[in-house]
Amino acid sequence: MTERVVVTGAAGFIGSHACQVLLRAGWRVVGLDNFDPCYPRWLKELALRPLLASPAFRFVEADVRDRAALDGHLEGAAAVVHLAARAGVRESVGRGAAYRDINVGGTHAVLDACVRAGVRRLVYASSSSVYGLVAPPFTEAARLPSARSPYAASKQEGEDLCRRFAAVHRLRAAVLRFFSVYGPGQRPDQxxxxxxxxxxxxxxxxxxxxxxxxRDYTYVGDAAAAVAAALAWTEAGPAGAEPFNIGTGxxxxxxxxxxxxxxxxxxxxxxxxxxxxxxxxxxxRADITRARRVLGWAPKxxxxxxxxxxxxxxxxxxxxxxxxxx
The missing domain is CATH 3.90.25.10 (UDP-galactose 4-epimerase, domain 1)
Structure with a gap:
């Protein structure tokens, strides 16, 4: 039987493209999205149209902080791709509580649900904003500074949660630090x-x-391919949460x-x-040496x-x- 993956933020910019790549790779995909009003619902519905045409795709309108919704759809899943988040560095300034509730609270809820459902494979969407004022090129080994925005702080906390859950509950997680993703379907604020x-x-x-x-601008199709490569990487190997820069260099x-x-x-x-x-x-600017070597991924x-x-x-x-x- 074809394996099933749950993708949160499936109607979003990266999420909708990632779902298409995963479907082409042979996955059955359950896409979750709550149509957060940060940008128009009709744009997200437009992004879902090609996905809904596939019999291997099922869409669920739900918030990742809804325990019942998560439990009902993670049961029996092989993996989770967690892309749902409130995005935007500038937009987050002055809205720290909301960003923490959605991004950190949502990530915690997804990880808790993975533990309850016995899901051990995870791909988590982080951001290049976690590097702050580190001198480029950014490497995954760099010590992360204090966050310069609530959005960056929420992504740093999300990474910390992934590491903690991976250590305690034996998850294998790929943490993708996306660099300025652009392309068809881009959010209106970008x-x-x-x-x-x-x-x-x-x-x-x-x-x-x-x-x-x-900025290191990354095409959305390349970002989606990185999600698929990271998901394949989680299939075998020791538990842990490993970061990967997803950019062009x-x-x-x-x-x-x-x-x-x-x-x-x-x-x-x-x-x-x-x-x-x-x-x-x-x-x-990303140093993508590690993503090339470990994931076999490169921008095209x-x-x-x-x-x-x-x-x-x-x-x-x-x-x-x-x-x-x-």
Whole structure:
């Protein structure tokens, strides 16, 4: 019988793509999502459409903090991919209690449910934000500093929980530190999506800092492939929670990102400079040596192609009229 995996946050950005990859790999997938109102429900429902067409996929609208819902669907599962979370570094500032309740409380609930159901395989979505002001390239062996935002703090606590449960309950967990994931289905609050919308409206694009900040941008298809590779890694080996950087190993300046997006959109947007946000890191860049060696994973999509794919998705979802108006 084909094995079953439970994916939390299945209607989300990375989650919906990960479910597609897992289905293609032969898994039966139960997807959980509570349609958190952090962005429009219709976007999440749109992401679910291709999944619902598969007889190997079943969707459950539920909150990961709901014990009954978790217990009912983890029973008999081979593994859990825990992607559900409230995202956003800047958005988390001033909302620490909510982020801790959802991200830390939700992770604790999922781990407790794994123990009750006897599930020993876990993939947990962490973030490059846990590195804070560590000098790039970031390596998994780096000592993590104090978190600079409630979001980063919640991800650090989630990692700690994974390590604790792995040690006590003999779980084998892959902790994926995602670096600035982008692409089709991206959340409206994320940079490319926000910039595309503003460009379509003819509004100026707010750029934090002087444009020299750098991010390691990871295409969502590559991030989803990393989830599948990590899940395969959990099948055999000793208990423990091991971190893996999921990025490209290349930093891209913000002003270059905006230029590539403008070129793909065929626009010449006005830029509105703003003071750098104190919660943001000036530069991020992953050392992905460990993910390559241990997981057998490597990114395949370069930034230019990834932005083109994002713009194609944006045009389909929002219509060509909005882009033409710009």
């Amino acid at each position: 940079a490319l999506h926000r910039f595309a919308r503003l460009a379509a409206e003819g509004s100026p694009l707010p750029l934090y800092g002087d444009g020299s900040s750098e 290349r930093g891209v300046r913000l002003d270059r990102l905006v230029g590539l997006l403008a070129e793909s959109l065929g626009t010449r947007p006005t830029v509105l400079r703003q003071r750098a946000h104190p919660a943001d890191a000036a530069r991020t 999509v370069d930034l230019e192609l990834g932005i083109t794919e994002f713009v194609r998705w944006y045009e389909v979802v929002y219509g060509y009229e909005a882009l033409a108006a710009s």
